[in-house]
Structure formats: structure tokens, C-alpha cells
Amino acid sequence: MNQKAYITTPIYYVNDVPHIGHAYTTIIADTMARYYRLKGYDTFFLTGTDEHGQKIEEAAISRGRTPKEYADEISGKFKALWDEFEISYDKFIRTTDQEHKIGVQKAFSTMFNSGDIYKGEYEGHYCVSCETFFTDTQLIDENLCPDCGKETRIVKEESYFFKLSNYQEKLLKWYSDDEKCVLPKGKKSEVISFVKQGLRDLSITRTSFDWGVKLPDEINDPKHVMYVWLDALLNYITALGYGNDEKNMKYWPATIQLVGKDILRFHAIYWPAFLMSLGLPLPKHIAAHGWWTRNGEKMSKSKGNVVNPKEVADAYGLENFRYFMLREVPFGQDGDFSQKALIDRINSDLSNELGNLLNRIIGMSGKYSDFNISSKDVFDYHKKELTSVMEHIRLAETNLQDMQTNRYLEELWKALTIANQSITVYEPWVKMKEGDKEFAFATVAMVANILAKVSIVLHPVMPKTTQKIAKTLNFEISYDTYKKFIEDDSLLDDFKIEKIPPLFPKVEGELLNSPTPSVKEEIKKEEDSLITIDQFFQTKLKIGTILDATEVPKSKKLLKLRVDLGEEKPRQIVAGIKEFYSAESLLNTQVCVVANLKPAKIMGLVSEGMLLAAKDKEGLSLLRPQDSKKSGSSVG
RNA sequence: GGCAGGGUAGCUCAGCCGGUUAGAGCGCUGGUCUCAUAAGCCGGAGGUCGGGGAUUCGAGUUCCCCCCCUGCUACCA
Numbered sequence: 001m002n003q004k005a006y007i008t009t010p011i012y013y014v015n016d017v018p019h020i021g022h023a024y025t026t027i028i029a030d031t032m033a034r035y036y037r038l039k040g041y042d043t044f045f046l047t048g049t050d051e052h053g054q055k056i057e058e059a060a061i062s063r064g065r066t067p068k069e070y071a072d073e074i075s076g077k078f079k080a081l082w083d084e085f086e087i088s089y090d091k092f093i094r095t096t097d098q099e100h101k102i103g104v105q106k107a108f109s110t111m112f113n114s115g116d117i118y119k120g121e122y123e124g125h126y127c128v129s130c131e132t133f134f135t136d137t138q139l140i141d142e143n144l145c146p147d148c149g150k151e152t153r154i155v156k157e158e159s160y161f162f163k164l165s166n167y168q169e170k171l172l173k174w175y176s177d178d179e180k181c182v183l184p185k186g187k188k189s190e191v192i193s194f195v196k197q198g199l200r201d202l203s204i205t206r207t208s209f210d211w212g213v214k215l216p217d218e219i220n221d222p223k224h225v226m227y228v229w230l231d232a233l234l235n236y237i238t239a240l241g242y243g244n245d246e247k248n249m250k251y252w253p254a255t256i257q258l259v260g261k262d263i264l265r266f267h268a269i270y271w272p273a274f275l276m277s278l279g280l281p282l283p284k285h286i287a288a289h290g291w292w293t294r295n296g297e298k299m300s301k302s303k304g305n306v307v308n309p310k311e312v313a314d315a316y317g318l319e320n321f322r323y324f325m326l327r328e329v330p331f332g333q334d335g336d337f338s339q340k341a342l343i344d345r346i347n348s349d350l351s352n353e354l355g356n357l358l359n360r361i362i363g364m365s366g367k368y369s370d371f372n373i374s375s376k377d378v379f380d381y382h383k384k385e386l387t388s389v390m391e392h393i394r395l396a397e398t399n400l401q402d403m404q405t406n407r408y409l410e411e412l413w414k415a416l417t418i419a420n421q422s423i424t425v426y427e428p429w430v431k432m433k434e435g436d437k438e439f440a441f442a443t444v445a446m447v448a449n450i451l452a453k454v455s456i457v458l459h460p461v462m463p464k465t466t467q468k469i470a471k472t473l474n475f476e477i478s479y480d481t482y483k484k485f486i487e488d489d490s491l492l493d494d495f496k497i498e499k500i501p502p503l504f505p506k507v508e509g510e511l512l513n514s515p516t517p518s519v520k521e522e523i524k525k526e527e528d529s530l531i532t533i534d535q536f537f538q539t540k541l542k543i544g545t546i547l548d549a550t551e552v553p554k555s556k557k558l559l560k561l562r563v564d565l566g567e568e569k570p571r572q573i574v575a576g577i578k579e580f581y582s583a584e585s586l587l588n589t590q591v592c593v594v595a596n597l598k599p600a601k602i603m604g605l606v607s608e609g610m611l612l613a614a615k616d617k618e619g620l621s622l623l624r625p626q627d628s629k630k631s632g633s634s635v636g
Numbered sequence: 637g638g639c640a641g642g643g644u645a646g647c648u649c650a651g652c653c654g655g656u657u658a659g660a661g662c663g664c665u666g667g668u669c670u671c672a673u674a675a676g677c678c679g680g681a682g683g684u685c686g687g688g689g690a691u692u693c694g695a696g697u698u699c700c701c702c703c704c705c706u707g708c709u710a711c712c713a
Contacts, residue, residue, distance in 0.1 A: 049695040189640055190708045196639095197709075261707090330649085336706050344662075352675050360672040365672070410661085424669065444671085 004043070005036035006251040010092060010259050010267075011048040011235050014074035015055050018081045019299070020292050020337065021260060023309035025502045027322050028289065028405065029258045034460035035134045035400060036255070037088075040479040044251040044568050046239045047082060048093030051474040053228035056159075057211035067211045071096060074075040081310060085318060086463070093239040095213075095231055104226065105216040106243030107278055111162065112219065116277040119221075122159040122203055125152040137375050159206040160215075160224065167273040174272060180528045182268045183287040183403055184332035187261060191268045202270065237280065256403070261332070264288040287403050290334040307337050315511040319462040320504070326405035326461055337511045346507050347449045354454075357502040358469060360420075361447050364428055365497050369441060375449060375491035377442040378608035385422055389415045389450050390489055393457055401462075409461070412454050419450040443516060448473055449491050456482055465503060472498040520593045541612070543625055544571070544593040549586045561586070563593060563609065564631040573609045591636055593621045 009029045010023055026047060033045035060070035071094070079092055093100060107159075111117045111604040174181060175192050184187035205215065205224040212225030221630035236257065259267045264286070272282045291298075292306045311323045324345045325350035329335030365371050378386070396411035428440035452473050455466040459477045470477045474495035484490045547570055562570045573593065592612040612623040 186641060193639055193708070219660095250647060328648095347673095348662080356673055356675050358672090360676080362672080364671045413661095420676055423671070427669075427671090429669090429671060442713060504673080511673080 002334050003039075003041045004106060004251055004255075005033070005041040006240075006254040006300075007033045007036070007043070007045045008257045009047040010234050010263060011050040011095065011232060012078055013053075013056075014060055014071050016080075016591045017074065018078055018309065020307040020309045020312075023081075023085070023452055024292060024325055025258050025289065026087055026404075027085070028081060028323060029256070030085075030089075031405070031460045032256055032258075032400075032403075033088055034463060038456070038459055038477070040483070042251075044091070044248065045089045046091050046093060046236065047078075047087065047089045048235060048239070049078055049090070049234070050228070051096045052092055052212040052225075052231050052233045054206075054209040054211070057209055068096060075088055084310070085313065091239050093235050096234060097238075099241070099244050100235060101213045103238030103243035104213045104231055107234050107237070108226065108230075109218065109276070110278045110279075111274070112216075114165045114277060114279075115205070116166065117160055118163070120159060120161050120201075121156040123154065123156045125154060130406045133205070133324065158207060158223070161201040161202045161528060162204045162274070163272055164199045164202045168195060170276055171195050171199075171272060173263060173270060178282075179284055180402075182253045182264075182281070183285055187264055187288045187332060188268075191264065194265065195269060199269070203227065214387050220455070225422075227447070229266055229270060230274070233266065233274060236271075236283075237278075240299055241539050251281060253281040257283050257287045259288050259297075259514055261288045261290055261417055279334065285403070285471060288332060290329065290332055293334060293336045294602070295338045296336055311512060312342075314506065316342060316346065319465050320350060322461055323350065323409070327409045328406065330406050331403045342415075343507045343565070346504060349413060351502070351504040351506050353413060353420065355502055357419055357447065358451060358472065358500075359502060361451070362472070362497055362499050364440075364444050365448075366499065368428065368432055368437070368444070370499045371499070372494070373445050373492070373497055374441060374449050374494040376494070377438055378446045378449060378491055381439055381442040382446040384420070385418055385446060388447065389418055389453065392418075393453055393486065404612040405461075415450055415454050417431070423447060445492070448497070449485075452492055453485050456486055465502060468500065468503065472500050474498070476522070527571070542566070543590055543629045543631065543635060544609075545590050545631045546586045546588065563591070566631040571609050574578045590624050590628060592625070 007029050008024050012018070033043055036043045049071070051067075056071060057067050060067040063070060065073075075094055078475060082089060082092070082286065108117070164439075172192065172195055175188065175195075182191055204227045206212070206227055207223045207225075210225060212228065213231050215221050215224050215226070236254060237249070237252060238244075240246070240251055243514065250425070257267060263496070267286050269286075271286075292307065293299060297303065297305060298304045309321070316324075321342070324342045325335070327345060328341060357602065361373075362371075365373050375591055392411045392415040396408045396415075399405075399411060400408040422443060426439070426443045428443045431437070431440035431443070451469060452475065455469040455473075456477050459466040467477055470481070473492060474497070475481050484491075512583055544563040546561050547564050549560070561573045563573050564570045571593075594610040594612065
């Protein structure tokens with residue numbers, strides 16, 4: 001087989017443990033990899049972890065660990081989960097791997113030598129005490145630091161730059177020449193419009209921290225480490241041996257590079273630009289998927305509603321969970337996880353329509369023919385049904401190749417519906433009574449053949465379950481049987497069906513404790529986050545009287561307020577409350593203000609404080625004293 | 637503010653170049669078979685197709701205006 005496929009997931013940043021989003025990306029990628037293997041492609045499937053950068057360095061230090069120790073731990077968690085999920089990766093790359101670092105340096109040299117990298121100066125407003133650069137628009141009153149309010153100065157820091165600006169036209173050409181280079185379409189348009197606005201050269205090295213890949217020796221500039229994104233993106237080729245033993249570079253260019261929608265820009269703009277600079281071909285598809293919400297709400301650690309993929313898989317079955325994620329959501333869209341939806345899918349799609357179908361033919365063949373099934377008359381009696389089934393299967397495959405996993409599964413289930421319908425329409429039990437055994441046997445055999453074909457094409461999603469179905473039908477799923485039953489559309493050889501217990505037992509009720517699987521952890525965190533009274537009083541709260549309120553032009557949410565806090569002059573506070581309060585209604589009313597907040601610049605206006613307010617689904621309410629208090633009264 | 641994509645049955649959505657009674661799945665509901673995991677199958681109810689205007693013999697489908705949602709982007713104070 002000459003055809004090759006290369007599937008990648010992003011390498012996951014080790015600042016967080018695996019959650020459902022990681023699992024989703026990885027499972028889609030795994031499904032695609034398994035699909036290409038099934039079709040006989042020489043397939044390489046890559047995943048791994050991204051371990052460099054300032055954030056990791058800091059996280060490690062705060063835990064009293066070295067960055068490497070810390071990265072080892074989290075990286076290990078990812079790998080362990082994927083192993084437990086039986087993810088069929090061919091390589092698990094870590095950006096701390098020696099080969100990776102060598103490959104990155106090699107790539108840097110190549111880009112440097114081709115003139116795409118130059119040393120320059122990053123010039124900006126620098127706050128010495130915060131050790132941070134700010135852009136013009138972040139600054140307060142022209143030159144004050146938005147974090148600490150101190151004066152900033154203009155400082156130049158050395159940096160190497162990548163001439164991204166040179167690639168603007170080439171990128172646009174790629175987008176327009178290759179229709180499916182970025183999926184889904186909607187996301188592609190966003191990328192194009194971003195590029196059309198103009199690309200700036202990219203600062204690709206840092207001198208402010210250490211935890212990263214050093215520049216190549218010949219450049220001899222040890223202060224610099226590479227910016228994490230350059231380092232990270234190159235993993236897709238260093239994993240194939242780029243810059244080292246390049247025998248696996250035969251897999252390049254990638255067939256599908258899966259990413260979450262948040263990191264699409266890096267993959268659809270920077271990454272192809274780097275590749276062009278390296279003189280390498282561009283990936284066939286960059287595919288961005290959406291997020292998972294939980295019962296309609298965004299998942300977040302603070303809400304404690306993060307779905308732990310392992311707990312779900314343990315409770316409901318790994319392959320059921322895989323089916324659910326791929327079936328429930330159109331690719332690219334956000335999806336909602338709820339136990340109800342998952343249970344519905346399992347009971348309705350899997351138990352009733354798939355599992356039960358197998359049981360139906362086990363039952364009939366047992367009663368009518370001592371479990372013997374023969375395809376010999378199937379074409380004579382049921383050509384029409386089989387033709388229709390094959391149409392659905394072909395469509396299913398097309399959808400899968402376009403990453404439309406939900407439509408792919410929908411089409412397969414249409415084939416199952418044909419099988420279920422046929423049984424009621426042709427009523428084999430009636431045919432048996434009438435003595436038309438041949439017809440009855442043919443109907444049972446047709447259904448067996450439909451099950452065989454569907455289980456093969458479903459195999460990438462549910463590897464083990466479909467293999468069990470295949471076994472009862474006396475074959476094994478492989479490239480050979482894919483070719484025989486799908487490509488060549490042959491029928492099953494005569495066989496004796498093997499009786500097995502139901503594949504998908506019904507789920508009677510929720511198997512995970514509400515409200516969330518990780519609730520215990522959250523409670524612990526809350527305890528950890530208790531503060532002392534002294535800490536509380538670090539926040540100075542005061543009662544203020546609103547002297548003046550005006551709408552901020554061109555802003556949906558902002559009102560500009562002048563608030564008397566009993567100080568020499570009133571404060572200017574910009575608050576996002578326009579949707580809930582009109583400017584007039586606020587005049588001369590009192591509010592509770594955080595008085596010692598660092599000033600911030602919001603839409604070009606300095607805001608010297610924050611109003612306290614409570615917000616829920618109904619809207620937002622300002623916190624106010626019950627009776628009028630003197631401006632500047634303290635709250636506590 | 638700019639750009640893009642949306643607003644169609646209770647829910648999730650499909651409806652291509654304008655053309656007979658607007659579709660699917662889920663949910664709800666009535667019926668029915670018995671091979672099967674009380675599964676399957678058949679039928680039914682349910683829609684001012686965001687609002688208004690225009691073009692047309694005819695518009696969910698084209699054009700204009702407005703409202704609302706989502707995403708990207710911006711700060712032009």
C-alpha cells in the first residue's frame with residue numbers, strides 16, 4: 001500500500017490535567033487514524049505534550065519542583081489516560097525530547113539561512129517593577145503601567161523575528177486554492193479575514209526566561225530561548241525525525257491536523273508560514289473543533305462542572321462515550337454534555353437499534369436454521385435493500401473524510417433502519433409458517449450482511465464492540481475484510497452465528513453522581529482558598545455617590561461615571577452596566593466601590609475603581625447601602 | 637464600530653440555482669407485529685419559516701430596511 005496518512009492532535013500544554021476537551025480531540029484523531037488504517041493506508045498518528053515556556057517554569061517553581069519534574073508528571077498523566085483509552089498513537093512526543101530540540105534548532109537555522117529570521121529589537125513601553133512590556137493602547141494616561149500605575153519607559157529588548165509579513169499573500173493563495181485546507185468553512189473565513197488585515201512579523205525568541213529550546217550553536221546567542229509556539233508547532237515534523245533520522249518524513253504532509261478552535265490561528269497562519277519557509281509542503285487539512293459545555297453551561301474549574309473523561313468512560317463505557325461525542329455534535333460546533341443525552345444515545349441508538357438488531361437475527365436463525373446463516377439467496381430476494389445500504393455506507397465514508405462525524409454515524413444508522421424495517425416488512429416468521437424457508441433465510445442473512453458492513457465502517461469509533469459483532473458473524477475486521485465487504489461489496493460466507501449476551505445493556509439511570517464528577521475536589525479547593533480577615537481588608541471598599549453618568553460612545557456595555565468617594569476629587573469609573581442601568585437612573589445614587597484597585601484603561605478611558613454588583617441569569621444588580629451614607633464611608 | 641455566520645415544529649437541525657399540501661431526528665401521542673435488550677415497525681398532533689417592505693404568475697429560498705443571537709476583529713478617545 002502506497003497511500004499514506006498522517007494524523008496529529010495538538011500537543012497538550014502541561015499546565016492542566018486532561019479534561020473532556022483533550023479527550024474529544026484525541027478521540028476524533030484516533031477515529032481518523034483507525035479509519036485510514038482500516039482502508040489500508042500506511043498511517044502515522046501523533047500526539048504528545050508541550051512542555052516549555054514561562055508559565056510552566058513558574059508553575060514548577062511555585063510547587064518547589066524543577067520544570068522538567070513538573071512536566072514529567074503532567075505529561076505522564078496525559079500518556080496514561082490515552083493508554084487507558086486505548087488511543088492508537090504511533091508516537092507520543094514531548095517537546096523536552098532531545099530529538100525534538102535538535103529538530104527545532106535545525107529548523108531555526110534553515111529559516112534563518114533562508115533570510116526569514118532576523119534579529120531585531122522589540123520596542124515597547126516597559127514597566128521595570130512588573131518586568132513587562134505593554135502596547136500603547138494598554139497604557140494609562142500615555143505612559144502609566146496598567147498593572148501597577150507606575151511610570152513606564154521605552155525600552156528595547158533583543159528578539160529574533162520571523163518575517164511573517166512576507167507570507168501574507170502566499171497564505172491567502174493557499175486558502176483560496178485549497179478549498180478544504182482549513183475546516184470547517186466558517187472558521188476558515190475568520191482566518192482569511194484576519195490575514196487580510198495584515199500580518200506583523202513574529203517575535204520568536206525570548207530573553208526573559210530560560211525554560212525553552214536554545215538557539216542553534218552557530219548563532220551563538222545563548223541569552224535567547226525560542227518562543228513556545230515555534231517550538232511547539234515544529235513538533236509535527238520533528239516527530240517524524242525532521243533534522244535527525246528523517247525516514248519517517250515520508251508521512252509529511254499531514255493528512256489531518258486536529259486542533260481546538262482556540263488555537264486555530266497558530267495552526268492556520270503561523271504553522272503554514274513556517275512550513276513554507278522550510279520549503280515543506282502544507283498539511284491537507286487543518287481541522288478545528290468546538291468546545292463542550294456542560295448542561296448548557298461553559299465548563300470551568302471555578303464552577304466545578306468540568307467533565308472528567310475518565311469517570312464518564314468508566315461509568316458508561318469508553319466506546320459508548322466515543323460514539324456519543326462523535327454522534328452528538330456537528331464538527332466545529334460546540335456540543336453539550338449531559339448524562340441524559342449520553343444515556344439517550346446509548347439506549348436508543350446503541351441498545352435498541354444496533355445491539356437489538358444483532359439479537360433479532362440470533363433469535364431467528366436459532367429458531368429457523370439452528371443458527372446457520374447463508375448469503376446464497378440474498379441478492380435474489382433483497383438486492384434493493386442492499387443497494388440502498390451501500391449508498392448510505394458510501395455517504396457515511398464521505399462524511400467521515402470531511403470530518404462530519406455526526407453525519408457519518410447518521411448514515412450508518414440509516415442502514416440499520418433498513419435492516420430493522422425489512423424484518424417487519426418481510427416477516428420471516430410468517431414466511432416460515434407458509435413454508436417459504438428460502439425467503440425467510442434470505443431476509444435473516446441480509447440483515448447479517450448489513451450488520452457486517454456497518455460494523456466494519458463503524459470500527460474506527462468502536463473498535464472492540466464492532467470486533468465482537470464481527471466475531472459472532474464469523475469474520476474479523478481488517479483491511480482485507482474492509483476490501484471484501486465494503487469496497488467489493490461481497491457477502492458473508494456461510495457460517496453459524498455465535499450467540500452472545502446483549503452488547504449494550506440498557507442504562508436505567510444516571511451513573512455519575514450529580515452535580516459533577518469532580519465535586520469533592522472542588523470542595524477541597526474552596527477550603528484551600530479561605531482567606532484571613534487581614535487579607536480581606538486589603539481590599540478597600542467604600543461607599544460612593546454617583547455625581548455624573550454618561551454613556552461611553554460606541555460601547556454596548558460601558559457607562560462612564562464620576563463618583564464621589566469623599567476624596568479631594570471624584571473618581572472616574574468605567575463600568576459595564578449600561579445594559580442594566582440607564583445613565584439618568586444612576587444620578588445621585590450610592591454604590592459600593594473597590595477603592596484601591598489599580599487603575600485600568602477601558603476603551604481609552606481610565607477607570608479608577610470598580611463597582612460591586614451581583615449578577616445572575618436575570619440580570620445585574622448594584623450593591624447599595626440601605627440608607628444613604630456619607631460618601632467615602634468604608635465598607636467591611 | 638467593521639467583517640462573517642445564523643434566526644424554520646417543544647428541542648437539535650436539513651431545506652441547492654425561487655415553483656405543487658415546508659422536511660428529518662429526538663420528544664409527545666395513537667396503533668400494530670412478535671424474531672429481539674417492554675426493542676422494532678406504521679400513523680398522528682405540532683410551524684405567522686425573526687419583523688416590515690420590494691421584485692415576481694409564484695419567495696423560507698432574491699433585493700432593501702429593522703430587530704435579535706453567535707463568532708472573529710477593532711478602539712478609530
